[in-house]
Amino acid sequence: MKYIKEFRDGKKAKILAEQIKKEVKQNYAFMEFCGGHTHAIFKYGLTDLLPPEIKMIHGPGCPVCILPEKVIKQAIDLTLDRDILFCSYGDLLKVPGPKGDSLLKAKARGANVSMVYSSLDALNLARKNPDKKIVFMGIGFETTAPATAMAIKMAKDQNLTNFFVFCNHVLTPSAIQNIFHSPELRNMQELKIDGLLGPSHVSSIIGTRPYEYFTEEFEKPVVIAGFEPLDVLQSILMLVRQVNEKRAEVENQYIRVVDKEGNQTAKNIVAEIFELERNFEWRGLGSIPYSSLKIKKKYKQFDIKAYVKLSEEKVLGHKACQCGAILRGVKTALDCKLFGKTCTPENPLGPCMVSAEGACGAYYHWYINKKVENGKRDKTMSLGHD
Structure with missing residues (x-):
């Protein structure tokens, strides 16, 4: 298949669903790590096609969802400086922080907050507004980190002294390891995972190799899956077969985009600009060692954390929020x-x-x-x- 429409063929989807039903031999619980897969599963009603023996568990692969309330408060605090023009992706603007406050509400109060579609948009704002400190909110997994790294490198090459990054990029393998080590997973009554639907975009950057650790250490099968409905169904079938055959391997369904080594150019620019942060607080997962990126000292003139002391006070969200x-x-x-x-x-x-x-x-x-x-x-x- 070559075109997107072919990966949404209803007849082929039903054939795959029937094949899955034929091959199920027990109850299965598969986690889709990526929020894009969660979206596809809901959008195309894939749970309605799957047999009741298969349970899909939604993981922490939503970039804005995993940011703790503390980071949202820090971002809002940065907007209090009238010399700062704070730039962020649109979906982050509405994320609630302390007492329901958000960047969008800060903007309504008069703060200089701008929605951008990429780090290069923020870089352009720095060129056009030399009298302002442009602070770009660098968030997301390995997929978006290369673009932030490239913006920092370009700012250095162009001698832009008013461009800064508030870096909160996080790493997928660390989060997966945290989940597999979690008390809930050890207590099978709370959480059971038989296999992992591996992320698409992230894997296009890091490749399939990093997932080999999970198949060896935790004996959990991993299938890297594309975003389209046929991708997801085929990947679930591959997971079912691995469980049935008592295998735990990394398989790549998304071969049209992902390979074993990933995008070396993207990985190189990330390695040049960033290094591992000792600890990062994830919403829901707690503090995970070496699970995020920070800007290297060589490029610290672009790190807003080097200029502003941010509050480390723990912020609690809504008590009933799950x-x-x-x-x-x-x-x-x-x-x-x-x-x-x-x-x-x-x-x-x-x-x-x-x-x-x-x-x-x-x-x-x-x-x-x-x-x-x-x-x-x-x-x-x-x-x-x-």
Whole structure:
């Protein structure tokens, strides 16, 4: 298959679903790490095609969802400096921090906050506004880190002295390791994972090699999956076969994009600009050693943390919000008493409702907002009608 439409073929999807049903021999619990996979599963109603023996668990692969309230507060605090123009991706603007405050609300109060689509947009703002300190919020997994690194390198090459980065890039393998080491997973009554649906975009950068550790150390099969519905279904079938055959290997379904070594050019620019941070606090997962990136001393003139002392005070979110447990795969959106009531995309009380890649946001958009009763999708949302 060559074109996107072919990967959304309803007839082929049903054939794959029937094959999965034929091969199931037990109950299976598979975690899709990436928020893009969560979105695809909801959008195309793949859970309706899967047999009841297969349970999909939503992981922490949503870039804005995993940022702790403390980081949101630090970002809001930075906007208090009238000389700063704070730049961020759009979905981060609505993420609630302390007492429901957000960058969007700070902007409404008069703060200089600008939505950008890339780090290069922020770099252009630095060129056009030499009297302002342009602070770019560098967030995301290995997918977006190379673009932030390139912006820093370009700023140095162009001698831009008013461009800064608030770096909060995080690393996928560290998060997966944390989940496999979690008390919930050790206590099988709380969380059971038989295999991992590996992320697509992240793997296009880091390759498949880093996942070999998990298959060897934890004996869990990993299948790198594309984003389209047929990609996901085929990858689930591959996981079922591995479990049935008692194998634990890294398999690559997304061969049209991902290879074993990844994008060496992207990895090189990241290695030049960044180094590992000793600790990083993840929402829901806690403090994970060496799970994030920081700017190297060689480029510290672009690190806003080198100029501003940021508050390290622990900030608590809404008491009833279950985003932390949802990100760990222990609970689902429907387990949260706030979901769809006081917490909606228009009034998010937790980050999982803000982003399109968040589990709560995806569930609300594709089920609740479409007025589909009893968790079932209507025919207009089915495969082949896009």
